[in-house]
Amino acid sequence: MKTQANEQSSMEAQLVRDSEQEEDGMGDTECEICKAFLTSSWTKDFDNLCDWYTHLLKKSSTGSIHIHVLGNIVTADPGNVEHILRTRFENYRKGKLFSVLLGDLLGKGIFNVDGDLWKFQRKMASLQLGSISVRMHAFDVVESEVRTRLIPLLLSVSGKQRVLDLQDVFRRFSFDNICKFSFGFDPGCLELSLPVSEFAEAFDLASKLTAQRVLAPSSLIWKAKRVLNLGSEKELKQAIKMVDEFAQRMIKQRREMGFSDTHDLLSRFMGTIDDDKYLRDIVVSFLLAGRDTVASGLTGFFLLLSRHPKVESAIREELERVLSATSPSPTDDRRFVSFDQMREMHYLHAALCESLRLFPPVQHDSKSAQDDDVLPDHTFVRKGTRVTYHPYAMGRMERIWGSDCLEFNPDRWLKNGRYIPESPYKYPVFQAGLRVCLGKEMALVEMKCVILAIISRFNIRVVNPNQGPRFAPGLTATVRGGVSVLGVKGYLLSLENGKKFIMNLVEILSGEAKVVDVELG
């Protein structure tokens, strides 16, 4: 725990050292928060940095805190979030810090740019992701991956002595999908044999090493290593080279095959862009956007569901209701729902929003202030300060969600059985305002497909439900050590955080789910 926490601290501290603008309050060791941060003393009481920040934000009278030594204002106040993401959007940008760190991997992709480059990509991608035909295509892609890979894989381990990491399964699943969607290429990561995909590995390594740059004691070190082509920077360069070669192959193939009538994102952008490097940057950003986020959302959902069998039953009942409203043809598999049927499942939607509230895949997101400013809660922001909104903490604020804020309660999203959305500034899980996530609808559909496919066939239980996840440092929330499962006579045994639990995975044949919780120790 200590090591992880220290890594998080040093990652944060590096952000400070790297920021040329963040002079405000550097070395403010008088501040208790800064002291606790610098000495890592918070790790005595908290497993995760995000939990400590949540604790501090809860205690703050404004809903914001200032980590002076990081030059970072962290806020959980919805008014501040709206101010940053909408009202004064022009003042809060990505800035130089992250674009330098992520630049080698993401180049000029949408995640890493501001201004005109961002506007152009945003417009093009909105057209792509907003179109009904593309959404239907995305649904077909996901459904096929569920039917032909995910279910056969889970069935293959149910009742067998075989270890699976549920988080890894979801990452493979979402990688196949996002590659098919972005390039029209199928890497087949979720085939039964769980093959090693060189591209997925190179992409993983490149993302990991890019995130690790912030762990270096000083930016000078990774920059020097990059110039000299040494160690992790050499590895990163090689991994990025593989990603580049792969992307170039995809682009070349698309040009040869013709791209005018295909649905994938690459084809859409190729209609207007000739520059292959720019095309590569655009697509790589999408891979990053759509892979780990979806896998993380699904992992959080199943961790929560395993503690709340009533929610699971309610989703099953809703599924039955929706399916029985239509008369199936004799060949229909009653456990697959159509795109339209899924839209009628308000409880499912509420349950998913609720799990993302408690386990947002992007736990915090930072912007850089271009000019001095004052936030609505009267916090002064000096030019160059990093301002971070914190969806993880916001999901745990009594002042936002009421006294039951820590409970997993899908009903809070429903009125007379219908889903009622919340203000995105109160719930910035997909960000909000002008840069709100473009893949939100697609991600929700993808996750719902997986959820329905699994819970209409299996029960999943984690025996020690009070064990909170420990997160690995990185750009997206990932459970440290994974969520491994081992098929034992109809059950899946989960080894979470190094501890053993049984996950009960029983195929439902008669409509009756048998729930047996057994702890192995």
Ligand code: HEM
């Ligand atoms: C549960 C799944 C997802 C979550 C929680 C999520 C969350 C977010 C967040 C917080 C941002 C803002 C990041 C930043 O500006 O630093 C974002 C941006 C974005 N997301 Fe997602 N995302 C998800 C899935 C997806 C998927 C599947 C796609 C693509 C198919 C996607 C495409 C994008 C794009 C293109 C942006 C950049 C928008 C812009 O800068 O204008 N996302 N997402």
